[in-house]
Structures are given as C-alpha cells and as structure tokens.
Amino acid sequence: MLSRLYKILNPPSPTESDRVDPQKRVNFGCLGAAQITPGCIVNPSRTHPSVVLYAVAARDAKRAQEFAKEHGFSKSYGGPTGYQDLIDDPEVDVVYNPLPNGLHFEWTMKALKGGKHVLLEKPATNTAAEAAQIFALAECNNLVVLEAFHYRFHPAIQRVKAILDSKELGEIKHVSAILTAPAGTAPEGDIRWSYELGGGSTMDPGCYTVNVLRYLTSSNPTAVLTAKAVPYSSRPEHKQVDKMFWATLSLEPEIIGELHSNLDEPKLFGVIPRMPKLSATIQCEKGTVEIFNFLVPSYYHYITVSPSGGRRRTEKAYTFKGTAKGEDWWTTYRYQLEAFVDKIQGRTPQTWIEPQDTIDNMKWIEAIYEKDGFGSRPTSKYIC
Structure with missing residues (x-):
C-alpha cells in the first residue's frame, strides 16, 4: 500500500520506449x-x-500565467476572451471543461463548434435537454465528449459489477449509496452553493450516487418514490440550493435504491471533522456486496462479499486481470485519461460512458429535484 501511495503522489516518468510519434500527441x-x-x-x-499539457485559460490573466507555470502548460490565455482564445487555438485538440456546472453547456458547445473533443466534468449540464444537445452536436461533428465520472474506469467498481452480473448472489433487491463531505469542503461563497451556477448537494456528490445506482443495477429508475432535501441556509438565495438530500427510487425488476449525499456534514462535537462516507451496499437474493470508497478506490478500498449462509470474503481490485492496461498505482483519473485518449485516437477503450448514460443521469437528478421541491437548476442562457 505504501508503495502504491508513493507512486500515486510521485508517478514515474515515461521511459524512452513509452515515447510516441509527435503526430500522435494530444494537446490539452x-x-x-x-x-x-x-x-x-x-x-x-x-x-x-500521448498527452501534452498545452494551454490553460482563466478570466484573470495573471492567474492563468501562474497556473501554467506551476503545472507545466506551455501557453496561457487570460482576460474576458481567454476561454474563446484557447478554443480558437488551432493547436488545441481537446478541451477539458471543469468550469462551474452552469457554464458546462455554453463552453462545451463552443468547444465543439471549434472542432475540439471535450472531457467534461460531472455533472455534464444543468438539465438532461442540454446534455442531449451537446451529444447531438458532437455526433454531427464527429467529436468525442466524455462526462468525467472517473470512478467508472477503475477496476474496483467494475469488479463489484462483475460479481453482481455473475448472479453469484442472485438478483439485486436493494441498493444503498452514500457520499458525504465534511463541513468546509465547500466554504461560504463557494460556487457549489450558487443556484445560478448549478450548485447543490444533489448536483455535486449526489450525482455520483445516482450514477452508481444506475451502473450497478444496469437499469434506469422507473420512479422517484420519496425525496427530501435541506437548504444550505435560510437566506432567500439558498432556498433551492440543497446541502444534503435523501431519495428512494424504484428500478426494474423490483429493485429499491436509497441515495444520500451531504456536502456539508457538521463536525463532531463542533470541532472534529467527520470522515467522508463513500460506500455502496447491494443486497441480493442470496447475500450482500459492499464497496467501501467507490469514489477514489486507488488510495484504498475493499469489497466485502457476504453470501447468505456462506463464508464472507474481502476482495480488492487495483488492476485488471489479463491484457487490460493499468498499474496498481493508477488513479481513477489515470484510467479515465487512458480510455479518453484511446477513444479519440480510434482505439477501443477498456470501458466507456455512452451519451445516453449521461443524459439519463441528468434526467433522474432533475426528477429528484422535482420530487423534493427544489427544482432543476436553471437552463443556460447561451443561444446555440
């Protein structure tokens, strides 16, 4: 474990044999x-x-320059036209979009119109309709867009799904997914508390719980049975911004999913930060599977398989068996980057998140917000 953690923090440099033809490099x-x-x-x-850190853009030109120097980007763009200047740079192949949720749609559409592939942070957009427009434009322009649910590319969550798909424990009956963050993760004034920018717990950690429920069951919900959310504060601007939510959903065939996220879990006794809760538990006809830390399993995780009347076992999965790429110190983001580059260079990635998957995830986030009364995040004002 110590060796793995060391390599995560200090990844080895590529060797001479790893180097690729400059024509095959991808400028981010x-x-x-x-x-x-x-x-x-x-x-x-x-x-x-194959990946080149080519350029970074920020509203503040000085901030862009400092960020580029600190992290090894060759160029920086700044000022009110900085984002568009980066998109207009003919040397840029891929645009990475980690902007606030409410800006995802506008700048992803602009990047696609500029002929760039896009690695898009989750949640992809504020609404399912916006996500559908993004993928329609990407398909029309023969470009790749990937919503960055990075955990999906790691062997750990795929091992859990393989256990479930094997029917070793029979049919799935109940799934519980929880993801919490300690108070201070999103401090006062953070963009995650802005309704206009697509903030809220259901949009941030909550989108993972919706995604993992749908992924592990290989199913979409049929209804939101119950949903409750708590606003970040009593101030009027926060009446639609949730700091935590609970939801119960039904899925076919006869599966119940219970979801919970908290973006501001209070300190114990008011002083001790709480450890994040990062687990998914799946109850089946013949036993239970639980994964601890499905979000960032590369640091540490465990998968507990408990057959009814049988012997419980614990598994860990840091690499894929067989010929799949990867090292035990590869993070979820490293696995994701491998798949993304494979896709844009015409190779078959180890796994992929299809456009409809992203659209459906947004659909059910909106359905939860409708049920708890907080409402969908606002549609972008950007006109295509």
Missing part, C-alpha cells in the same frame, strides 16, 4: 484554473506519453 487545453485540474489532468498526464 483547460478552461479555468480549477482546483480539480491537477488531480484530473495534470498528474495523470505525467505518465501518459
């Missing part, structure tokens, strides 16, 4: 100097020989 341009960018793109790119 990043919109915004977001906190997630180092973990999602910068660090994974260090061990991907």
Whole structure:
C-alpha cells in the first residue's frame, strides 16, 4: 500500500520506449484554473506519453500565467476572451471543461463548434435537454465528449459489477449509496452553493450516487418514490440550493435504491471533522456486496462479499486481470485519461460512458429535484 501511495503522489516518468510519434500527441487545453485540474489532468498526464499539457485559460490573466507555470502548460490565455482564445487555438485538440456546472453547456458547445473533443466534468449540464444537445452536436461533428465520472474506469467498481452480473448472489433487491463531505469542503461563497451556477448537494456528490445506482443495477429508475432535501441556509438565495438530500427510487425488476449525499456534514462535537462516507451496499437474493470508497478506490478500498449462509470474503481490485492496461498505482483519473485518449485516437477503450448514460443521469437528478421541491437548476442562457 505504501508503495502504491508513493507512486500515486510521485508517478514515474515515461521511459524512452513509452515515447510516441509527435503526430500522435494530444494537446490539452483547460478552461479555468480549477482546483480539480491537477488531480484530473495534470498528474495523470505525467505518465501518459500521448498527452501534452498545452494551454490553460482563466478570466484573470495573471492567474492563468501562474497556473501554467506551476503545472507545466506551455501557453496561457487570460482576460474576458481567454476561454474563446484557447478554443480558437488551432493547436488545441481537446478541451477539458471543469468550469462551474452552469457554464458546462455554453463552453462545451463552443468547444465543439471549434472542432475540439471535450472531457467534461460531472455533472455534464444543468438539465438532461442540454446534455442531449451537446451529444447531438458532437455526433454531427464527429467529436468525442466524455462526462468525467472517473470512478467508472477503475477496476474496483467494475469488479463489484462483475460479481453482481455473475448472479453469484442472485438478483439485486436493494441498493444503498452514500457520499458525504465534511463541513468546509465547500466554504461560504463557494460556487457549489450558487443556484445560478448549478450548485447543490444533489448536483455535486449526489450525482455520483445516482450514477452508481444506475451502473450497478444496469437499469434506469422507473420512479422517484420519496425525496427530501435541506437548504444550505435560510437566506432567500439558498432556498433551492440543497446541502444534503435523501431519495428512494424504484428500478426494474423490483429493485429499491436509497441515495444520500451531504456536502456539508457538521463536525463532531463542533470541532472534529467527520470522515467522508463513500460506500455502496447491494443486497441480493442470496447475500450482500459492499464497496467501501467507490469514489477514489486507488488510495484504498475493499469489497466485502457476504453470501447468505456462506463464508464472507474481502476482495480488492487495483488492476485488471489479463491484457487490460493499468498499474496498481493508477488513479481513477489515470484510467479515465487512458480510455479518453484511446477513444479519440480510434482505439477501443477498456470501458466507456455512452451519451445516453449521461443524459439519463441528468434526467433522474432533475426528477429528484422535482420530487423534493427544489427544482432543476436553471437552463443556460447561451443561444446555440
């Protein structure tokens, strides 16, 4: 474990044999100097020989320059036209879009119109209709868009699904998914508390719980049976911004899913930060499967299989068996980057998130918001 953690934090440099033809390199341009960018793109790119950190854009030109220098981007764009200037750069092949949720639609559409592939942070958009428009334009222009549910590319969650699909424990009956973050993760004034920018717990950690429910059951919900949410504060601007939510959904055949997320879990005794809860538990006809830390399993996880009347076992999956790519220290983001580059270069990725999957996830996030009364996040004002 220590060796794996060390390599995650200090990934080895590519060897001479890893180097690729310059014509096959992929130049990434990043919109915004977001906190997630180092973990999602910068660090994974260090061990991907085809990925080039080419450019970053930010509203503040100085911030863009500093970010580029700190993380090894060759160019920076700043000011009110910085995002569009990056998109207009003919050397940019891929646009990474980690902007606030409410800006995902506008800048992804602009990137696609500029002929760029897009790695798009989750949740893809504020509405399912916007997600559908993005993928329609991508298909029309023969471009790739991937919603960055990075955990889906790791061996751990795929191992859980393989156990369920094998029917070793019979049919799925109940799924519980929970994802919480300690208070302070999104401090006062954070974009995640802005309704206009697509904020809220259901949109942030909650979108993962909706996704993992649908992924593990290989099914879409049929109805939101119950939903409850708590606003971030009593101020009028937060009346539609949830800091936590609970929902119960029905899925076919006869499956019940219970979801919970909290973006602001209070400190214990008011002083001790709580550990995040990152688990999914699946109850089947003949036993139970639980995965602890499905979100970032590369650091540590365990899969507990408990057959009814049988011997419980614990599994871990840091790599794929057989010929699939990967190292035990590859993060979820590194696996995701491998699949994304494979896709845009015409190879078959180990796994993929199809457009309809993204659209359906947004559909059910909206359905939960409709049920709990908080309502969908606002549609983008950008006119295509």
